[in-house]
Amino acid sequence: MAHPFDALTAEAMRAGGSWKWTGREMVAGADARGRGLIGAFVAEMDFPTAGPVAAAVRECADTSRFGYLADGWVADLAEACAAFWADRFGWAIEPERIRPVPDVMTALTATIEHFTTPGSPVLLPTPAYMPFLTVPGMLGREMVSVPMARDPFALDLDALDDAFRTSGAELLVLTNPHNPTGRVLTAEELADVTAVVERHGGRVFADEIHAPITFDGLRHRPYAATSAAAAAHTVTATSASKAWNLPGLKCGQVILSSDADARRWADHGYLAEHGTATPGVLASTAAYTHGRDWLDDVLAYLDGNRALLRDTPLPGVATTVPEGTYLAWLDGRGLDLDEPPAAFFAREAGVVMTDGAACAGPGGMRLNLAMARPVLAEALERMAEALDARG
Helix, strand or coil, rough: CCCCCHHCHHHHHHHHCCCCHHHHHHHCCCCCCCEECCCCCCCCCCCCHHHHHHHHHHHHHCCCCCCCHHHHHHHHHHHHHHHHHHHHHHHCCCCCHEEEECCHHHHHHHHHHCCCCCCCCCEEEECCHHHHHHHHHHHHCEEEECEEEECCECCCHHHHHHHHHHHHHCEEEEEEECCCCCCCHHHHHHHHHHHHHHHHHHHCEEEEECCEECCCCCCCCCCHCCCHHHHHHEEEEEEECCCCCCHCCCEEEEEEEEEHHHHHHHCCCHHHHHCCHHHHHHHHHHHHCCHHHHHHHHHHHHHHHHHHHHHHCCCCCCCCCCEEEEEEECCCCCHHCCCCCHHHHHHHHECCEEHHHCCCHHHHEECCCCCHHHHHHHHHHHHHHHHHHCC
């Protein structure tokens, strides 16, 4: 049976005005055949958010809740986030250890500035979420790329160990579920990471913003919950923004699993927290508390989109169907193009994806699957036709 999301057309998305459909990457307006461009690069969903979340935002307007963030609303958010993580992932977090921030990037910036030695490098498995490659440099830190193993994607523990040893880095940025490859790390992999980090007296920034979005019976394992050692050296960042499509409301959460880190955050976290938006806090509280049925429906729909990608032949392109997130990684190095594959598909198919080079994965492409299935079907059909036309 048709799902309501199926009625979301590309034309309606463009009219909505979001960056995903009208941003600078879409400036051409059409492909080589004059067809409108399909936005598949920004990591947000095209789906309207859950009813309870929309109601919370409307209530903000109706009651003029646009003032500075009240302590009571922060406490409500912490309770709701803790309950969701306990129910969904089995991690019992004390609500007072959950603090608001505008987004995960703010959390990373604060972690680098307040939990590492000034000037120390930052380790990052690659390919990676694009801003993670550039933000350390903006803070005067060297970003040390640690390429992941491929086929399938996995953390290269030996390379990570060597990078800690030779670079003097103190902090590892660990994204799980992984953006852009869609990997969901196993318990064994997480334990191996802990062993490496502990060996070098390091720390972990755990980006777990996609935690609720997993498939095939896989369950997200919070890194800090895997052992006492991991809890002691980790700052975790998450948000309702990916799972409930709320990035513009500017609300994330920092989870402090160490007593010492909680004390340090209390002394230094004010600026990181201050930009968190009141409507975002109230909307996120509603998402965690009342948005679970909507989330489960979205996961089922996304699973159908994963199946569509899996069943669509794209000759010369190695497709990684995500285990988690709604982001697929397409490896176009086998096409032997004289340009980035993302540029080829934008021009010849009108499908605008993230160029893998921006993720430190040249030749790859990050494809956002969180769109109406008929729109995704059109995107994949156009891509297949563009490949066929090459001969």
